[in-house]
Amino acid sequence: MAVLTVFPIEGIGEITPGTDLAAAIGDAIDSSPGELMDGDVLAVTHKIVSKAEGRIVELENDGPDSHRHLVEQEAKSIIRRRDSLVIAETRHGFVCANAGVDRSNAGPARAILLPIDPDRSANRIRLRLAERFGVVIAVIVTDTFGRAWRRGLTDVAIGVAGMAAIDDLRGQTDDFGKVLEVTEVATADEIAAAADLVIGKASRNPVAVLRGVAWTPATTGVAPLIRPPGEDLFR
C-alpha cells in the first residue's frame, strides 16, 4: 500500500543573509529523531531561501507606496490591478500577487523578494544534502499563490530540483482501457500543497519532508509548470 508521510524538520532556527542554508537544514535533520531516506522530497518555503540569499529589501517606510514601488520593480509585467491588489508576472514567469514581494516574516519596514533562480537554490540544497546524508532526494522551493477563480491560497512549487515537476500520464489507461484525458499532473505543486498542511503559515518549521511520493527523476526544474504567455487565455 502506498503511504505518504509528511513531517516538518524542526529546529532550523533563524536564517539571515549569508546563512549556509543547506548546512542549517542538515544540522536540523541531524538533531531530529528521523533521518533522510532515499526517495524523500524536501519542501522548503522560499522565505528562508530568500533570506539566506540576501533577497531582503529595506523599505523607506511601512506604508503602501514603498511596497507598491517595489512590486513594480520586481514585476516583468502587470497583469491586473484593483485597489491595492496587483497580479503580476515575475521575471521567472510566475503570475502571482505582488510579483512575489512579501512583507510577512521579514521584520518591520522590510520585504522579502523571490530568489533570483529558485531551481538553482533547490538544486544547491539537494546536492549538499545528498552528499552529506548519502541519499537520493528531490527538493522543491515553495511559495503561496492565489488562484484566478478560487478563493484562498495554496502553496505551489517555484523551484524544483531532481524530479519532474509534471508527470505526464499519456499512454496510461483508465479502468476501461481508455486512454486518460487528464494527462499532466502537477506533482511538484501537489507536493507543495501537502507540505503546507504540516508547515503552516505561522509555523517556525519552514521545511517538510515527504516520504512515499512517486516522483520521476529529472533536471527540468520548474519550467514545465510555467504556462507560456502564448498559451495563456487569461492575461
Next chain:
Amino acid sequence: MAVLTVFPIEGIGEITPGTDLAAAIGDAIDSSPGELMDGDVLAVTHKIVSKAEGRIVELENDGPDSHRHLVEQEAKSIIRRRDSLVIAETRHGFVCANAGVDRSNAGPARAILLPIDPDRSANRIRLRLAERFGVVIAVIVTDTFGRAWRRGLTDVAIGVAGMAAIDDLRGQTDDFGKVLEVTEVATADEIAAAADLVIGKASRNPVAVLRGVAWTPATTGVAPLIRPPGEDLFR
C-alpha cells in the same frame, strides 16, 4: 511533531448507479488493516460519487460533437474557448475545463458529470461513516482542475463536509509579531492535492484517508472556495 499520513482505502470495487457508496467505502475500511480515527479526513474522487449517483450520460457516439454538446448543456457560462478546449463555469460556480464533463473512467461513448450537490454527497458519506465507526471525521469530494497560469493539473475540493474549506489566519502573527499578510489558506484544496499524491489518476483507489491535518469544524461546504464573479478579475 505534527505528522501527516495519507493512505488509500483499497478494495472499494466497481461503483455503478445505485451503489450505496458510503456502505462500499465502509466495507473497504472494514477489510483494511487500519481503521478510521477521530480527526481523519476522507478524500473521495468525484467519479465514484457521480457514478453512484447516476451522473453518467450515454453519448450518441465517441466523437467530439457529442461531447461538446454535453459540455454546453452542463455549463452555466462559457468563459473561454480555444480549439477543443472549453473553460466554463458550472452551475456550482466552479470554473474548469469542459464544465466538469469527463470521459475517462466512464466506459466507451459515455461521460461522467459532476455530482448535482457535491457538499451534500460529501456530507452523506460523512454522516454514515461517522455513525458506523463512531468517529468525528471530515469528508471532501475532489476533482482535477487546471489553472490559468500554471501547466499541469491538481486535485481540488468540489464538495466539503464537516470542516472549514478555508482557514483564516487573520490575527495570527509571524516570527516578528507582524500580522500575516497571507490570511486565507485553502485547506480543503491542499488536502485534495495531498490525497492525489497517493490516489493517482490511473489508480483503482478512489478514496484516501488523511490523518494529522489540523482542520476546523464547519458546515459551510465548498462555498468559501468559490470566488464570486464580481470579485473575479479574469473572466
